[in-house]
Amino acid sequence: MNTRHVVTAISALTLLAAVGTAHAEGCLKGAVVGGVAGHVAGHHAVIGAMGGCIVGHHYAKEKEKERALSVSQRTAAAPS
Numbered sequence: 815m816n817t818r819h820v821v822t823a824i825s826a827l828t829l830l831a832a833v834g835t836a837h838a839e840g841c842l843k844g845a846v847v848g849g850v851a852g853h854v855a856g857h858h859a860v861i862g863a864m865g866g867c868i869v870g871h872h873y874a875k876e877k878e879k880e881r882a883l884s885v886s887q888r889t890a891a892a893p894s
Contacts, residue, residue: 822860839878844870 848866853859 838871840870840872840874841867842870844868844873 844866845863846866848869849859849863851866852862855862
């Protein structure tokens with residue numbers, strides 16, 4: 815196994831442990847998709863994973879906002 819791969823794997827595991835799960839919503843799914851896309855596009859898996867994490871986290875935040883808005887609208891529209 816290449817030393818670069820070992821360093822990358824250890825760095826990734828350390829980063830995942832440090833981030834925690836509270837801020838990683840959507841990041842892991844995006845990182846997997848971005849990593850695969852980056853690898854296929856020209857062996858840029860790490861850059862693709864970082865970009866995918868950012869985009870996945872953004873989409874998860876937007877989805878959470880929409881869900882919270884729909885819940886608040888349903889509770890405001892419910893008859894008392």
